[in-house]
Amino acid sequence: MSEVEAAQDEGVAAAAAVAAAVAAAEVAAAAAAAAAAEKARSRLSRCGACNNCNRRDCGLCVNCVDKPKFGGPGIKKQACIARKCLNMQAREESAEGGGDDAAQARKRPKPAQPPTAAPGSAAAGDGERAQADAVGAAKAPRSHSDENNSESNAAGMDTDEIAPGVAAARKEHKDATWAGNTDVLLDYLVRRKGRTEGWKRLRETDLEEGRALDVGGDWPWADKTALEEEFISMNDRHRRESNTAPNLNALLVH
């Protein structure tokens, strides 16, 4: 083989390689564009079917405690750690023609009602342990010095009759929820990394001495802290991978 011939072969090979590279690049670019376009619309939302989706707000994790509903400042804005969906689904783009399926029923969380019956009574119990008072949830534990409570009900007696046991149970229920709130909030404040701004603002306004009451609920987790840790990492891992892996069925814990 002459040197000229060898050089020609090399040239041909190089040209072919370039062509192949260009083609591959085009494919990759197209894929990237498609992926980017996909990412733009279509968020993921909770499946509504997994264990966590069917849980109620625990009211104790850092994410719950952050919620205004629980007296938090709403800085983190994340789902309850115990409720973080384990199988996020692509949001179905709009409603398909005609009557849609039963996907609607399992969208939003259970209201998480306060006790409707005094503990020990017939209607109490059966998995109705968790707290989370969403009804008439007062604002922050101590909203800015503002009190406007005037009884203006001159119409006489009201027909609203709540059994004394229930009223007491509700109050206790709520007190317990709020008590844990401040503790967890404070704990998180000293334990967290990074940012300062949001919570700094909180510190000078809402934070105050918390009465430690400790919620006496029987949670499914034995060691609250350990499980919380587990869920936090799961949460983040899921979040990170959700770009490429919309379905993480492997994480289902049925």
Next chain:
DNA sequence: TGTTCCGGTTCG
């Protein structure tokens, strides 16, 4: 209106 909480951005 208030709540949920994803996902992108920014901070450490």
Next chain:
DNA sequence: CGAACCGGAACA
């Protein structure tokens, strides 16, 4: 690079 923040659409 992971943790924290927060804009803001979807929902109730």
